[in-house]
Amino acid sequence: MSVDANLVLGTVLFCIGIVGFVSRRNLLVQLMSIEIMLNAVNVIFVAFNRAHLGSFDGQVFAFFVIAIAAAEAAVGLALLIAFYRLYHHVESDEAKLLEK
């Protein structure tokens, strides 16, 4: 089955997002990685939609994802600001208060 180039793009972006989230300490960079992942998912949705014409489920769902991503970004930034106020830095390593 020939794989659509758009799909490849989306998958690669998703992986970049994951790796960025897991391996970076800076909270802001982690948030950006999450945004990358969400946008990669959008790309994949639209790519599938392009491959299966006849309904535009994929594009509609992409809109949903955009809206949710916006809300989540707002919450995430609020958390980051609260974090900064507590620790005066944004290293996520230090958020270990729940450690057993």
Place this chain on the structure above:
Amino acid sequence: MFPLLGAIINGFFGAKADKRLITAVGVGTVAISFVLAVVAFCGLYVARAQGEENVRFVFHVYQWFSLQLPQGTVLPVNIRFSMDALSGLMALVVTGIGGLIHLYSVGYMHEDPSYSRFFAYLNLFTASMLILILASNLPLMFVGWEGVGLCSYLLIGFWFENPAYAAAGRKAFVVNRIGDFGVLLGMLILAGATGSFEFAQINAQASVLNAQFMFAGLSMSLATAACLFLFLGCAGKSAQLPLYVWLPDAMAGPTPVSALIHAATMVTAGVYLCCRLSPVFAMSEVAMATIAIVGTLTALLAASIALVQNELKKILAYSTVSQLGFMFAAVGMGAFAAGFFHVFTHAFFKACLFLGAGSVMHAVHAHGDADVRKLGGLKSVLPITWLTFLVSCLAIAGVPMFSGFFSKDEILLGATSNALHAHSAEMRAIAWFVFGGLTLSATMTAFYMFRLYFLTFHGSYRGHTAGDDHGYAEHPHEAPASMAFPLWVLGFGALAAGYLGLPHIVPFVGTHLPNWWGHWLAPVVYSHGSHDAMDAINLAAAAGIGAMLVGISIAAVMYRSGQPRPVEHPRALYRLLLDKWRVDELYQTIIVSPIKATALAVGRADFTFVDGLLTRLPAWKVRTFGSWLVRMQNGVVQWYGVVFLFGVVAIVSWITVPHASIEVQRFGARYVLKAEPGYGYQYRWDFNGDGEFDTTWQTSPTRIVGREESTAESAEFTVEVKNAFGIRAQARGSAETKVASAAGVHP
């Protein structure tokens, strides 16, 4: 049952009630019972005077329950009370002397904070005792038996804040319980053999119990077995060897308790039981001999211990044990009426002695017990107590014309008539032993009682020169009226009660005298035949009087001046007696310590094994496993993201890989093939085992196959499943296996 009512009222409401109300309820209920007992007794007396032989009042309340025996007989257990000659007398003693002691307690316990509790317990005790003696069958009597045991525990440990007193109460209850086991077994043997629990029936059928049976190679009669078990109960309740050890410790209770329970009533319950079932006991020579021997030995042992004791109430306690031994020796010799007569007189003079001791202790402000070496010279200070105490001492020593003389004489007579005229040589030998032992203990009795008397009342008061800081009061004072009145009555009784049972032949003289006592009890209590032989009578009287004279004179010689003169030679013997023959220590090593050690060992085993296996091991496992799992929570967000990713990968792989399984069911000539349904699945079936699929792609997971379409032998089917992504999987199954596994995933 007025005392029961009084107990309930005082028990529940007494804590806050006014003292006079408590007194009125507590003493009043017993007084009312006494009046009722007198009335009932008069009724009995009148009926007897009119010629009826065995008159009983019976009051049947209801049938409590009934036992079903295997052979189909039914044994009813009734709540039924009966009063006949024996229980009539006993009821008078219990309510009368009990009432006096209640009255005495008003004065004695006046400053005690638990005043109401005391009267509640006393009333409960009186009620239980009345149940015991008025019961017309064995189980109800056992209810009363246990009840007095319970009250004994409650009252001995009345001041339970002191752990020694509480321990004494516990000891009394535990030792008593051992006896209760005997009573239960005896009761069941009797009921099983005679078919009834009622005393009247059992006594009427006493001859049935002669049936022999084999037990461990020995042949014995049912009567023997039953009587020996019952006597075990009596030994526990009435403080015989080897179960007497609770009685001296029971002096930890307040003195009125000692007077009531351990002089007049509870300890005599055992003798009452023997008299009540006297026809049964008379059936068994072995049991009678055992009782006689045990009684004599107890009398000797306790008297010997009492010789050297230094505490007032302890001497009286051992004296009680010794006198109980007398009573049981009488029972063993077949003189049941004489034993019961001694119960009667003993109640008077022993209660008087205990109350007098209480008066002495009240006067000198002694707590617990009074050391006689620190008393003295109380004759002038406590005149009423002195006089009644002297009368009672004369009675217990057996001075003629006092009550104790008559009862003791009857007992000795029972022994001598058996000794001289019994049928078998063994009976004669035993009777001689009993006679000698009783005479010796009578001598010792006279001696130690008068030693006690002289040391307490004569000489000069030694109370303020006590070595330790617990000296006694400087100026002892006489008892208040509420305490003095019972002393007077009891003292008079100690003097006069004996005249109820005059020996019907005067020794050495030969005239006949009226013997009301034996005559009264004759229809109810078994008696051993006539006591008309002059030689026996003379011997008994001589021994009794001789013992008394010897004992009193030795005591007078040694202690006339009222100064304590410890006779400590030979040293070893003195120490042995002082240590109560070290019986308590013996029990401690033989019985108590092993039990405690076993309990500790078992407890440890329980902790290790049961607790360990069922509780601590699983808990440890869970904890360890949890601590290993908790490493997943390190608080680092990225780590959580990684775990998240793993979860996502797992879910996705579960979704994308199709699950193929096949289930084959056989319905007659057809097979029904079922595969797992799934979203967007398509199925392909192969049902003749040739490797090629026989159907096209279908969406239904179920396929019905006729027999002829499949191969006959193997009946093996394969399904291939394709999901929406185009990935396929296969599964193989046959009619034998239920579910087959998935195999082969390929896109």
